[in-house]
Amino acid sequence: MKGTVHYSTDGELAVLRIDNPPVNPLSSGVRQGLSDGLEKALADDSVKAIVMYGEGRAFIAGADISEFGGKPEGPSLHACLQMMEQSPKIVVAAINGTAFGGGLEVALCADYRVAAPSAPVGLPEVKLGLLPGAGGTQRLPRLIGAEKALAFILSGDPIPGPKAKELGIVDDVIEGDFIKGALDWARQQVAKGAPKRRIRDDSGKAAADRGNDEIFAEARRSAAQKMRGRFAPEMIIQCVEAAVNHDDFDAGMKVEADNFRKCLEHPQREALIHMFFAEREVAKIPDVPKDTPVKPIASAGVVGCGTMGGGITMCFANAGIPVTVLEMDDKALERGLGVIRKNYQRMVDRGRLSADALEKRMGLISGSLDYADFGAADVVVEAVYENLDVKKEVFKKFEAVCKPGAILASNTSGLDLDAMANVTTRPEDVIGMHFFSPANIMRLLEVVRGEKTSKSTIATVMQLGKKLGKVAVLSGNAPGFIGNRMLAGYTRQAGEIILQGATPYQVDKVIGAFGMPMGPFQMHDLVGLDLGWRARKLSGMKPEDVPITARVADKLCELERFGQKNGRGFYIYAEGSRAGQPDPEVVKLVEETSAELGIKRREISDEEVKKRCLYALINEGARILEDGIAIRSCDIDIVYINGYGFPEVTGGPMFWADQQGLSNIYQDILKFREEYGDFWQPAPLLEKLAKEGKTFASL
Numbered sequence: 001m002k003g004t005v006h007y008s009t010d011g012e013l014a015v016l017r018i019d020n021p022p023v024n025p026l027s028s029g030v031r032q033g034l035s036d037g038l039e040k041a042l043a044d045d046s047v048k049a050i051v052m053y054g055e056g057r058a059f060i061a062g063a064d065i066s067e068f069g070g071k072p073e074g075p076s077l078h079a080c081l082q083m084m085e086q087s088p089k090i091v092v093a094a095i096n097g098t099a100f101g102g103g104l105e106v107a108l109c110a111d112y113r114v115a116a117p118s119a120p121v122g123l124p125e126v127k128l129g130l131l132p133g134a135g136g137t138q139r140l141p142r143l144i145g146a147e148k149a150l151a152f153i154l155s156g157d158p159i160p161g162p163k164a165k166e167l168g169i170v171d172d173v174i175e176g177d178f179i180k181g182a183l184d185w186a187r188q189q190v191a192k193g194a195p196k197r198r199i200r201d202d203s204g205k206a207a208a209d210r211g212n213d214e215i216f217a218e219a220r221r222s223a224a225q226k227m228r229g230r231f232a233p234e235m236i237i238q239c240v241e242a243a244v245n246h247d248d249f250d251a252g253m254k255v256e257a258d259n260f261r262k263c264l265e266h267p268q269r270e271a272l273i274h275m276f277f278a279e280r281e282v283a284k285i286p287d288v289p290k291d292t293p294v295k296p297i298a299s300a301g302v303v304g305c306g307t308m309g310g311g312i313t314m315c316f317a318n319a320g321i322p323v324t325v326l327e328m329d330d331k332a333l334e335r336g337l338g339v340i341r342k343n344y345q346r347m348v349d350r351g352r353l354s355a356d357a358l359e360k361r362m363g364l365i366s367g368s369l370d371y372a373d374f375g376a377a378d379v380v381v382e383a384v385y386e387n388l389d390v391k392k393e394v395f396k397k398f399e400a401v402c403k404p405g406a407i408l409a410s411n412t413s414g415l416d417l418d419a420m421a422n423v424t425t426r427p428e429d430v431i432g433m434h435f436f437s438p439a440n441i442m443r444l445l446e447v448v449r450g451e452k453t454s455k456s457t458i459a460t461v462m463q464l465g466k467k468l469g470k471v472a473v474l475s476g477n478a479p480g481f482i483g484n485r486m487l488a489g490y491t492r493q494a495g496e497i498i499l500q501g502a503t504p505y506q507v508d509k510v511i512g513a514f515g516m517p518m519g520p521f522q523m524h525d526l527v528g529l530d531l532g533w534r535a536r537k538l539s540g541m542k543p544e545d546v547p548i549t550a551r552v553a554d555k556l557c558e559l560e561r562f563g564q565k566n567g568r569g570f571y572i573y574a575e576g577s578r579a580g581q582p583d584p585e586v587v588k589l590v591e592e593t594s595a596e597l598g599i600k601r602r603e604i605s606d607e608e609v610k611k612r613c614l615y616a617l618i619n620e621g622a623r624i625l626e627d628g629i630a631i632r633s634c635d636i637d638i639v640y641i642n643g644y645g646f647p648e649v650t651g652g653p654m655f656w657a658d659q660q661g662l663s664n665i666y667q668d669i670l671k672f673r674e675e676y677g678d679f680w681q682p683a684p685l686l687e688k689l690a691k692e693g694k695t696f697a698s699l
Contacts, residue, residue: 001027001028001029001032001073001074002020002027002028002029002030002064003019003020003024003025003027003028003029003030003033004019004020004029004033005017005018005019005029005030005032005034005036005037006019006033006055007033007036007037007040009044009046009047010183011187012046012047012048012187012190013047013048013049013050013051013183013186013187013190014040014041014044014047014049014050014051015051015052015053015183016033016034016037016038016041016050016051016052016053017052017053017055018030018033018034018052018053018054018055018059018060019054019055021055021056022056022057022058023056023057023058023061023098024054024055024056024058024059024060024061025061025062025063025064026060026062026063026064026077026102026103026106027064028064028073028074029074030060031074031075031077031079031080032073032074032075034052034080034083034084034106035074035079035080035083037050037052038050038080038083038084038087039083041089042088042089047089048089048090048190049089049090049091049092049189049190050089050090050091050092051091051092051094051182051183051186052091052093052094052110053093053094053095053096053179053182054096054097056097057097057098058096058097058098058099058103059093059094059095059096059097059098059099059103059107059119060098060102060103060106060107061098061099061100061101061103062100062102062103062124063077063101063102077102077105077134078134080106081105081106081109081134084106084110085109085198085200087196090111090112090189090190090195090196091109091110091111091112092110092111092112092113092114092182092185092186092189093106093107093110093112093113093114094114094178094179094182094183094186095107095113095114095115095116095119095121095161095170096116096119096178096179096182097116097118097119097120098119098120098158099115099119099120099121099122100120100122100123100158101122101123101124101132101136104121104123104132104169105123105134105135105136106134107121107170108135108139108140108143108199109135109199111194111196111197111198112171112186112189112194112197113169113170113171114170114171114172114173114181114182114185115164115165115170115172115174116161116173116174117160117161117162117173117175118160118161119160119161120158120159120160121158121159121160121161121169121170122152122156122157122158122159123140123153123156124156124157124158125153125156126153126154126155126156126227126230126232126233126236127156127272127276128269128272128273128276129230129232129266129268129269129270129271129272129273129649130232130260130263130264130269131153131232131235131236131239131256131259131260132153132236132256133256133260135200135253135256136153137149137153137236137239137240137242137252137256138200138242138243138249138252138253138256139199139200140153140169141205141206141209141240141244142199142200142202142203142204142205142206142243143168143169143199143205144167144168144169144205145205145208145209146205146206146209146212146215146216146240146243146244147209147215148167148168149240149243150215150216150219150236150237150240151219152167152169153236153240154219154222154223154227154233154236154237161173172185200249201249203243203247203249206243206244207244207247209244210244210245216237216241219233219237219240220233220234220237223237228515229515229647229649230268230649231262231263231266231268231649232263232266232268232269235259235260235262235263236259238255238259239252239255239256239259242255267659268649270651271648271649271651271652271656271659272649274634274637274652274655275637275638275641275648275651275652277634278634278635278637278638278652279471279638281632281634281635282471282473282474282631282632282634282635282638283462283466283472285458285459285462285631286631287455288455288458288459288462289455292455292456292458292459293459294456294459294463295378295405295407295456295457295460296378297321297378297379297407297460297464297467298321298322299321299322299323299324299376299377299378300316300321300322300323300324300378300379300380300381301323301324301325301326301374301377301379301380301381302316302324302325302326302380302381302382302383303325303326303380303381303382303383303384303394304325304382304384305325305326305327305332305333305335305336305337305339305367306332306336306383307437307438308383308411308435308437308439309325309336309383309384309411310325310336310339310340310343311435311437311438311439311440311441312381312383312411312435312439312440313325313340313365314340314343314344314361314439315435315439315440315468315469315470316364316468317361317362317364317365318361318440318468319467319468319469320364321364321467322364322365322366323364323365323366324365324366324367324368324373324377325337325365325366325368326367326368326369326370326371326373327367327368327369328369329369330369333367333368333369334367336367337365337367340362340365341358341362343440344358344361344362345358371397371398371400371401372401374398374401374402374406375401375402376403377402377403377406378406378407379406379407379409379464380398380406380407380408380409381409381410381411381433382394382395382398382409382410383411383435386412386413386414386415388415388416388419388420391410391412391415391420392419392420392423395408395410395420395421395423395424395430396423396424398424399425399426404426405429406429407429407431407457407460407461408424408426408429408430408431409430409431409432409433409461410430410431410432410433410448411432411433411434411435412432412434412448413434413480413481413484414480414481414484414485415479416477416479417430417431417432417450417477418450418451418452418477421450421451421452421453427450427452427453428453428454428457429453429454429457430450430452430453431447431448431449431450431453431457431458431461432446432447432448432449432450432475432477432481433445433446433447433448433461433465434446434447434475434481435470436642442642442643443469443470443471444470444473444483444638444639444642445465445468445470445471445472445473446473446475446481446482446483446643447461447462447465447472447473447474447475448474448475448476448477448481449474449475449476449477450477451477458474462474471642473630473635473638473639474631475629475630475635475639476627476628476629476630478624478627478629482624482629482630482636482639483643483644485620485624485629486617486620486624486636486640486653487617487644488620489616489617489619489620489679490520490613490614491520491523491524491549492547492549492616492679493612493613493616494507494520494521494549495547495548495549495550495552496548496549496612496676497604497608497609497612497613498521498552498590499548499549499552499590499593499594499599499601500594500599500602500604501594501601501603501604502604502609503582503587503590504521504570504582504586504587504590505582505587506604506606506609507519507520507521507613508520508521508522509606510609510610510613511609511610511613513606514610514614514647515647515650516645516647517645518645520613521570521571522570522571522580524553524563524569525564525569525570525571525573525580526563526564526578527563528562528563528564528565529557529561529562529563529570530557530562530563530565532550532553532554533550533554533557536550536554551593551597552586552590553570555589555593556569556586556589564578564580568583570583570586571583571586611668611672612672614656615665615668615669615672616679617640617653618653618654618657618665619669619680619682619683619686620683621633621636621653621654621657622684622685622686622689622696623683624636625685625696625699626683626684626685632699633654633658633696633697633699634652634654634697636652636653636654637651637652637653637654637655640652640653654696654697655696655697657696658695658696658697662686662689662690662694662695662696663690663691663693665686665690666682666686666687666690669682669686670682
């Protein structure tokens, strides 16, 4: 059995110390130890109260996921909780550290709860496609009311001890020597004859919410907005409704058990657990050992204070790292710093940041017009126009002013990193740090290793990504890296499909129904149709040489329809609105373009739209794996979920492909090749895995 619980006595207290490093999950040995310890304490007449706490940095960090699906050993968690609740002696949960999921549910079965100020408590099950299955959905509404309980459980986010006390989840916060303080607190309860206090027996707060249907309507509205397409939130809401509507605790527990089983059997659960482990896996670089020396990052520099540069600057300030941001002239610098302040002020207005924190973060940001001010920086990031020659000039300036060992980074979204590194004498310090817009919000950081990037530089930037609050994924240096290389085929297919018979609105609707936050044409409108159009004009490209998939977008630009920025693109936008309305004129323009190109239009099914857009992603993803640009298929999943809005509930494009069956996808791609040509040549890796009956995850 894994884990144990040490039993000792301290005067009239029995002390149960949970020991299952590193985070004390509820493994079989822990459940057995809790059961044995409770039994021993109840048999000892000198014991008046039972106190439990965790060894190390956690109280109990939740269930042991490694035991999911296996044959359970020892007593069940429910049996342990029943012993705690039925104990005639008071039980105090001393939450010394992390109490997540089943750990917090254990604490809710105690009569009293105290917490360390830094101890995070939470019920994160919703993030794994599950719900609290050990009474959390029934006890918490009884303890703090349905509205607060729903907000807490549906967010899945942890809160510290003081906030838990404010909500009513814990009775007290113990400052200083926590274990000594918790034991003294328990002794005080014994001295004053504190009564048993079983949450299951007190339905007062939950019953007070009975008949208040708006609580649940608001929870459903919020879940639909924040967790679109998720199955578990509705199951959680139904459980809390049962807690409110049933005085009988066991009747509510039956609803919880039934809904837990439904979540367990739902495909989203497997996909979300895949994402949970994938986020941890992407941090592991096979040829960069854990003990690789990392460089200290105490200060930073950013070139450019536009949309990307300003967002990157905020990332450093948010992490408490002083940052110098450089612009070409005073006007541009003043404008950029003003936008940063406005972004922070918006957070203050929404209650997400204090006014003091705003000033503290702005105090970490200094503006400059001189590259020499980067002389002491530990890392510098260029965020200038996406042009290789311009970026090479920036790296020459880095070379001239940056101290030895400083990390020289590019925010390029797909240009050749080695070409930038080669204009310096220190290519080992050069790396890609591709942030996603808005950089201060998007979680993904695509870290790009060049041919000569050192292991120390890679390890440092991967660690820095974590400090900046990002999920960092390593990519090899190839055009478009991981994300944008895959995106090219996806957008190409969307462009071909509308010329062959679909409308932009059908394509966007299909992709939206799949779970993407926006379809390809909504995305084009958001980014701006004129960016590609202007680039083609500047390059001197003749109209007949423009790729056919860009013809419609260029025609829209000729009509001064640039997208959201001026209210007209593929869609029409009301002033101040980001929700576009379809335009029959665009459909007419698409049909005219098809005729000009000699393409006979036909009805295209929603299923074909979905397969052609998504299978283009997957086929290119297979090539990226084969080329070694991505280390693992889960790295691609993390990139697409965190950078491109691929729905989390699918587990990412490569996991989703495995679930569809690679053989099925391969056969469809062969049909598409027959009908649409060599673009649909199957990736050799996809063909190999399909024929062998294997998955991307098996690599």
